[in-house]
Amino acid sequence: MMDRHTSHLHNDYVDGLLSEKQASEVDNHADSCEKCREDLNQLRNLKDRLAAIDAPDPGLEYFERLSEKVAERTHSITNESNSKSVNIKPVSASQAVLKTLIRVAAAITLLFGSFYASDFLSGNNQSPNSDNWAVLEYNIPDPIALPDSEHQQPPPSAVDEESIDKEDSDTEN
C-alpha cells in the first residue's frame, strides 16, 4: 500500500482535510517517492503564492467616490419606484391618438364580424366574394348543411367507382 502514489490526496492534504492516518500515509510515501514529494512541494508553493496575492489599494478617495456614485444610482432607483407607485404615468399625445385608432379599428372589425356572422347563420352566405368561400367550403366540409347541393358532394378523389356507377344507372332509369 505504501508503494502506491498518493497524488490523489495531495490537494486535500495541503487544505488540511485529511485524517491523521491519511496524512501520515502521504508523509511516509513522500519520504521515499521523489515524484510525490515534488508534487506536494509544488502544490504547497502554489497555494502559498496564491494566498499572498493581494489586490492593490486604490485609496480612500477612490472608495469615497465609489460610495457617492452608488448613492447617486440607488437614489435614482428609489425615485423611479416612488414615481411609479404614486403617480399615474402620463400618456403622450401620440399614444392617445394611437389608442383611439386601435379602438375605432376594433369597433369596425366587430361590426363587420357580427354582420357576416348573422348573415351566415341565417343561411344567406353570398358574400361579395362568394367564389372564394366556395373554394374554402369545398376543401373543408362544413358541418352546417348548405342549400347548394354542389357543396355537399365529396371531392372527386374521395368518390368510389361503385357509387358513380350507381348514380349513372339511376340517371339512366
Add this chain to the structure above:
Amino acid sequence: MFAQKSKRFVTLIDGRDIIGMTEETTALVLLFQKGDRKAFTKLVKIFRQRVYGLAFKMLKNHIDADEVAQETFVRVYKRIGQLKSPVHFDSFIYRIASNYAIDLIRKRKGRIVAMPEESELPGSVQLTLATKVTSPEKVLENKQLLQAIVKAAEELPPRQQTTLILHDIEGLSKEEVARIMNCPEATVRSNLHIARNKLKKKLAKLLTS
C-alpha cells in the same frame, strides 16, 4: 434578541480576517431590508474594499473592477428583498460580484488584456504579492512568478478561475464558495483541484525553483 442569536462569522486563515458578518453588520442588513437607506450606505462602506478587491483579482484592471463594484452595490440595492438570511449577506454580495465579473470575463474573452505591468491607464494599479522580500533579485523573481500565475489563471474557464480566486486567494472555505457559486461543495472541490493541477503543470519550473 436577534443580536443574541446571531453568530459572528469570521474565518481566520494565517491570521488574516478574510470575510466576516458581525452582529452589527447583520443588524444593518435587517435595517436595510426594512428600507433604511443609511444602513445601506454603511454596508457599502463596510464591503466596498472587499468587493473591489475580489473584482480586481478576477479582472486584473481598475476600470473593470470599478464597474463590478458599482454594479454589485446597485444590484444588491435592487435585490435585497431576495435575501432570506441576513447572516449570509456576505455570500449574497460576493455572489452578485463574482457573477457580474464572470460575465465580464466572458465578454472580454478574446480581447487583448494588458498584463499588470503593461497597463498604462492613468491611476492604474497592479496585483501584488504580499511576501516579505529581502533582495532585488527576489523582488524580480516574485514579480515574474506573479505574472506567470496571473497569466496561467486567466486561461482557466471562468468558473474554475473564480473558485480558485475565492478559495485560494480570498481564503474562503469550500462551504462559502459553494454558497457564493450556487453549487455543491463537491463541485467546488473538483473545480479547485482541476484548476490547481492545471496551474501546477504550467508553472512546474517556477514552482520548483
